[in-house]
Amino acid sequence: MNAFIRDVSFLSAMGVVVLTAAIVFVLGVAAAPAFKAFGWTFFVSDSWNPVKDVFGALPAIYGTLVTSFLALLFALPVGFGIAFFLVELSPPFLVKPLRVAIELLAGIPSIVFGFWGLFVLAPVFQKYIQPFLIDTLGSLPLIGPFFEGPAFGIGILTAGVVLAIMILPFLTAFLTEVFKTVSPLLKESAYALGATRWEVLKSIVTPSTRASIAGGIMLALGRALGETMAVTFVIGNFHRLKLSLLAPGTSISASIANEFNEATTDLHSASLLALGLILFVITFIVLACGKASVALLARRERR
Amino acid sequence: MSSSDQADAVMEIKNLSFFYGDKQVLKSVSLSLFGNGITAIMGPSGCGKSTLLRTLNRIYDLYPEQRAQGQVFFGGENILDPDVDTAWLRRRVGMVFQKPTPFPMSIFDNVAYGLKLYEKMPSSVLAERVEKALRNAALWDEVKDQLRASGQSLSGGQQQRLCIARALAVEPEILLLDEPTSALDPVSTARIEDLIETLKKNYTIVMVTHNLQQAARISDYAAFLYMGQLIEFDAAKKLFESPSHPKTVDYLKGRFG
Ligand SMILES: Nc1ncnc2c1ncn2[C@@H]1O[C@H](COP(=O)(O)OP(=O)(O)OP(=O)(O)O)[C@@H](O)[C@H]1O
Ligand SMILES: [Mg+2]
Numbered sequence: 001m002n003a004f005i006r007d008v009s010f011l012s013a014m015g016v017v018v019l020t021a022a023i024v025f026v027l028g029v030a031a032a033p034a035f036k037a038f039g040w041t042f043f044v045s046d047s048w049n050p051v052k053d054v055f056g057a058l059p060a061i062y063g064t065l066v067t068s069f070l071a072l073l074f075a076l077p078v079g080f081g082i083a084f085f086l087v088e089l090s091p092p093f094l095v096k097p098l099r100v101a102i103e104l105l106a107g108i109p110s111i112v113f114g115f116w117g118l119f120v121l122a123p124v125f126q127k128y129i130q131p132f133l134i135d136t137l138g139s140l141p142l143i144g145p146f147f148e149g150p151a152f153g154i155g156i157l158t159a160g161v162v163l164a165i166m167i168l169p170f171l172t173a174f175l176t177e178v179f180k181t182v183s184p185l186l187k188e189s190a191y192a193l194g195a196t197r198w199e200v201l202k203s204i205v206t207p208s209t210r211a212s213i214a215g216g217i218m219l220a221l222g223r224a225l226g227e228t229m230a231v232t233f234v235i236g237n238f239h240r241l242k243l244s245l246l247a248p249g250t251s252i253s254a255s256i257a258n259e260f261n262e263a264t265t266d267l268h269s270a271s272l273l274a275l276g277l278i279l280f281v282i283t284f285i286v287l288a289c290g291k292a293s294v295a296l297l298a299r300r301e302r303r
Numbered sequence: 304m305s306s307s308d309q310a311d312a313v314m315e316i317k318n319l320s321f322f323y324g325d326k327q328v329l330k331s332v333s334l335s336l337f338g339n340g341i342t343a344i345m346g347p348s349g350c351g352k353s354t355l356l357r358t359l360n361r362i363y364d365l366y367p368e369q370r371a372q373g374q375v376f377f378g379g380e381n382i383l384d385p386d387v388d389t390a391w392l393r394r395r396v397g398m399v400f401q402k403p404t405p406f407p408m409s410i411f412d413n414v415a416y417g418l419k420l421y422e423k424m425p426s427s428v429l430a431e432r433v434e435k436a437l438r439n440a441a442l443w444d445e446v447k448d449q450l451r452a453s454g455q456s457l458s459g460g461q462q463q464r465l466c467i468a469r470a471l472a473v474e475p476e477i478l479l480l481d482e483p484t485s486a487l488d489p490v491s492t493a494r495i496e497d498l499i500e501t502l503k504k505n506y507t508i509v510m511v512t513h514n515l516q517q518a519a520r521i522s523d524y525a526a527f528l529y530m531g532q533l534i535e536f537d538a539a540k541k542l543f544e545s546p547s548h549p550k551t552v553d554y555l556k557g558r559f560g
Contacts, residue, residue, distance in 0.1 A: 091367055185404050189466065192362055192398040193417035193473065194390040203416070207407040 024280065031274035037267055042274065048239035048255075050264055055271035057278060059241045063156060063251040064279065067231060068224035070160025070245070072217065075168045082168075083175035084201050088187075106169035114233030117162040118154070122234060125161075126153030130246050133157075148244040152236065157245040159235040163227055167220045174216040178209045211297035218290025225283050228253035252279040313338045313477060313507045314359065319373035321354050321363075321531075328354050330531045331373070336477065336524075341499065341508045343522035343539065345515065347554070350528045352511040353401075356479045359509070360396040361389050377477075394421060397470030398479040402486045403462030405454030410446050413454040413465055417473040432472060440468035441498050460491025464498065471502075478502065480510040484517070496521055515555065519543045527551045 034042060034055060045056025082102070086095055130151035137147040182205050190200045206213070236248020237258055250258075252275045263269040312335035321329035328351045336342055344352045354363075361382065363369040374381045382392055394417075406413050414433045418424070424432070433450075437443040442464040446457070454465055463483060470478060480499070484492040499508060500521050512518050518525060518539070525543065526536040527550070535542060535551045546552050 183404070185400050185402060186406070188362055188365070189398075189400060189404040189469075190406065190416070191365060192360055192393055193469070194393040194420050195416075196390075199420065203408070204406055 024277075027273060027277045027280065031270055031277045033267060033270040034274040037270075042271070043278075046239070046241035050259075050268050053265050053267050055267065057252075057271075057275055059239050060250050060252045060255045060275055061278060061282075062241060063159075063235060063249040064225060064253070064282070066156055066245070066249075067159045067163055067235065067251055068221055070157065071163035071167055071224045072221055074161060074164035075171050075220065076217065078164075079168055079171035079175055082172045083179055084197075084205070086172075086176050087179040088197055088201070102169045102172050105165070106173075110166065110227060110229040111233075113162055113166055113230040117158060117230060117234040121162065122153035122158055125155075125158050126151045130155075130157070133246065145243045146245050149246065151246060152248055154234050154236045154248055155244075155246050156235065156249045159231045159249075159251070160245070162230050162234055163224050166227060166230060167224050170223060171216065171220045174219070175213065178212040178216065179205055181212070182208050211294045214297055215290050215294040218286055218293070221286050222283055222290070225286065226253060226279065228257050232257050252276070311338055312336060313377070315374075315376040316355075316359075317374040317376070319355075319358060319371060319375060321351070321358055321371050322369065324368045328531050329358075329371075332528070332531075332533045334526055334533055334536050336507055336509055338507050339503055339505070340523035341503050341510055341521055342524040342526065343518035344509065344511045344526050344528060345513075345518055345554070346528035348513075351531045352528055353481050355528070356398065356481050356509065356511060358383070359477070359479055360393050360398055361387070362393075362398065364389060390420075394473050395475050396477045396479060397473065397475035399463070399466050399470055399481070399483050401482045403459055403466055405457065405462050405465055408454060409451050410454050410457070410465060411450040414468050414472050417469060421473065436468040436472035439471050439502070440464045441494065441501075442468055458491075460487050460494060463487060463491070463495060467495075467498065467502075471506075475506065477507045477509065480508065482511050482513060485513065492517075515557075527554060529554070 038045065038055065042055065042057050043061070044058055045054075046058045047054050047056050048059065049055070082098070086098060090098065130149070130153070133147045134149040134151060138144055138149060140147075186208070187200055187204055190204045195203070231251050232254040235251055235254050237250050237254060238248035239250055239255070242249060255275055256272050260269065260272055263272060314336040316332060316334045316336075319329055319332045320327060332351075332355065344355060346352055357363045358371045359375065359382075363371065371383050373383065375383050377392075378395065380387055406416060408416070411430075411433055414436050415429055418429060418432055434443060434447075437446065442461060445461060446452075446465075454462065457465060463486075467478075467483070483499075484495050487495065496517060499510065502508060503523070510518075510522070522539040524537070525539040527534045527542070527546075527548070529550055535546060535548045537547075542551065543555065546555060
């Protein structure tokens, strides 16, 4: 009986590996025509023209990376703040309602976030936030090109904000658990020297949990990279590379979701599958970096 | 204690009661802490020794469900008064915990931590203050060549002396020690006992201990707490040699706790 259980679990474990390898293989074979046709220019070209059968991945890669990065940029400080509030500051009667609220946020289907982003957030951005950014940051040297008008409402920045809200529950829950692992005695030692809450967060809690925080950031990034539905709604689905965060763009998953059904030529669907393969590689690299940084920091902490 | 002694009390605790939520763990405790001496707090597990120390620097403030009643006079103020500046208080009343708690930073930064909270000083002065504190804690010779190493890389006994150095660096008047040697081996324990004895020249020390020999060896005053009540408080010699309360007698004979 034991041998049976062992064999079954071994086979299931192997099955996962084989399945992953098979998916990558099939993806690679299906995407091959695109790489063959365009070579490395596929990665750096920003023309995407199904009529002329010419495809380039750059705008989608740029959109994927930038929206995910923006999402982290917005979600991280907020998640940090909420988690620290929950663990250190909150009066006990507030902890439970706050946690429930965050869990509910996590339970909202991503298509609802998409709707909300398109019909609520985008108009607000178009009317107030984007004009403000264009007027203030848009004329600055260096960063100006990232905030050039006109105000469309939808676009990379809007997608980044929606993504930020979507990864916030995960990030908050993760950081809350991480902060809870810091020994109360250690924190009290700092308070006993007269440190404030903020100083304890900065010099005790964060440094003691660096490795876990880095891991959590990578996991959150991994989620943001692959998110499809909500991004498709608000990113604009525009296949030209625009530096400006206010301009519409596209992401890998949004491109695939939008176009796969209507792919007219073999090269078109091969190019979409190639995008999928690229997303897989990016996500893999992010998760690997996450693992590596966790291992590295954990070793340094133990010393 | 006679009233003439009360004059040079550094801290005076009057009718102190303490609550964790609805649960009362200190019941009207009154006691004086005298300058340049060691006061040992003894009693069976759970009688409220740590709780007593935790009121003296208001560390319990961190937890909304905990509260203290009564008065604790220090530096002309009732430190239980909500208006009292806890940063001021904690700078003057240092605390060392039951287990060593080195911060996740270098040995130097551990000791400099409290100093940096209160004042800006040139780095040469800071270095001097750190060295002085490490010397006072009898740790300097062991770590002077590795001040940049992590505080967590030291041995347990060294870590505890680092924590003492960290508390001494801000030059408090009172040092609260909650079973400072209970997590340490006998050799480290002896070193820390020696250290505490030398420190009493300059500081008022309150030490919680389960170790009666230790209390008898180094303390000048001793208090016996039982179920949240102060049973007896006297000069250590008197309390250990001729305790006046039957419960103290039982405790010293090891009949409970
Ligand atoms: N955070 C808390 N919440 C509720 N009750 C507590 C809390 N901390 C301590 N107590 C209770 O208060 C009483 C006194 O605790 P305290 O830690 O002061 O005892 P102690 O004399 O230091 O014991 P020990 O020798 O074991 O350290 C105990 O009954 C304990 O269970
Ligand atoms: Mg205790």
